[in-house]
Amino acid sequence: MLTENLPRVPIAHLPTPLEEMPRLSEALGGPRLLVKRDDQTGLATGGNKARKLEFLLADALEKQADTIITAGAVQSNHARQTAAAAAKFGLRCCLVLSGQSPSRWTGNLLLDELLGAEIRWAGERDRAQMMEEVAEEMMRLGRRPYIIPVGGSNPVGTAGYVMAMLELVAQLEVRDLQLDRVIFPTGSGGTQAGLMVGAKALGFAGRIEGVSVSATQDVLEARLEELVAETAASLGLDLSFADEDFIVHDDYLGEGYARMGPPEREAIRLAARTEGLLVGPVYTGRALAGLIDLIRRGIFGPDETVLFWHTGGTPALFAYADELLC
Ligand SMILES: Cc1ncc(COP(=O)(O)O)c(C=O)c1O
Known part of the structure; x- marks a missing residue:
């Protein structure tokens, strides 16, 4: 239903x-x-993102994506859950996170690393724009990216x-x-x-x-x-x-x-x-x-x-x- x-x-x-x-x-x-x-x-x-990712990952898989790209804050729960979902389905994951790398990686950021996500620091740049650029870069490398917007x-x-x-x-x-x-x-x-x-x-x-x-x-x-x-x-x-x-x-x-x-x-x-x-x-x-x-x-x-x-x-x-x- x-x-x-x-x-x-x-x-x-x-x-x-x-x-x-x-x-x-x-x-x-x-x-x-x-x-x-x-x-x-x-x-x-x-x-909460696990519920959204059930539909987002299915869509990505249907579109034959091999790399998931998403964005968030340094301590983004969405980023951490997306990294986990990508790992579970054998996809690569690239996270565009706001700001610069902190000196100590803890909380969600530590988990992002354990989950195998590649992290790109956006500094002050627009994250949506940066996700598009990362996707283009990946396509040039022959990969098939799928962008999940902030928060899914x-x-x-x-x-x-x-x-x-x-x-x-x-x-x-x-x-x-x-x-x-x-x-x-x-x-x-x-x-x-x-x-x-x-x-x-x-x-x-x-x-x-x-x-x-x-x-x-x-x-x-x-x-x-x-x-x-x-x-x-x-x-x-x-x-x-x-x-x-x-x-x-x-x-x-x-x-x-x-x-x-x-x-x-x-x-x-x-x-x-x-x-x-x-x-x-x-x-x-x-x-x-x-x-x-x-x-x-x-x-x-x-x-x-x-x-x-x-x-x-x-x-x-x-x-x-x-x-x-x-
Ligand atoms: C723990 C938690 N609760 C609530 C929200 C907000 O959900 P939404 O972005 O769907 O409004 C988020 C978003 O990242 C979250 O991580």
Whole structure:
């Protein structure tokens, strides 16, 4: 259903667990809280990109690619999972990462190296442009490159989160549960767009609310509008979205993308110490900090049932040891 005719390769451990978080809920005096464990998708320490890569790698293989090229930040979870997926299918992987090589390779970057990815440092250059140049260079060498955009957020990758919504709805049915809200970090928008398309197609009634980690609401909503339309069209779905379907919280950008502040530090410790649950420093730490704030401000009422979609990112914790222990 929905995505069954799309080429797909098995990568992720699915379905991911759906768990209650009673001690976190109690600590916050807040709503019933559940967590969808996409940090447990299994691909080289898990995360949301495993779902997208099932469709992206299938497309690459169908197009006879032998080299995957993608881009991200130094501690990109997307880059690490893409390197792992490429290795699993015997493809080469080239990662275009922002900035310069740090003196110490840790967290995701260490894993990229272990996974055999070739790393190109972009400095301040435009990563999309650099991916094109790398692809041309590889073609000159007789290789067949396949470019995955940042975050895997095109209609092919986004299909992974349409499927994820199908999976969640099935889990809720079995437990006879209804959700008021689904909260998660949103970056390049593919996770949110996929959940929105899946929710609309299935008549899921809960609100789909992204906590932005980098972009302002207007920028992200424009991106989501495009991506939901393209994804729905690619799946042959005739769906229409209203303004109120696009929910992005951009109050938690702090000092910017990947900059840890007191809210992330508190959220990471609170989840760890109440639920034994590790969230990442860049994405899930920030989204959980947003969730905590929305509860404290009374915006999420105590009678609600709220799902936190854990999209992974825990390997980056090791790269933030100094900021976490300060
Ligand atoms: C751990 C984690 N969560 C969430 C996201 C955001 O997902 P999307 O880019 O689909 O918005 C990312 C993106 O890299 C991520 O690594």
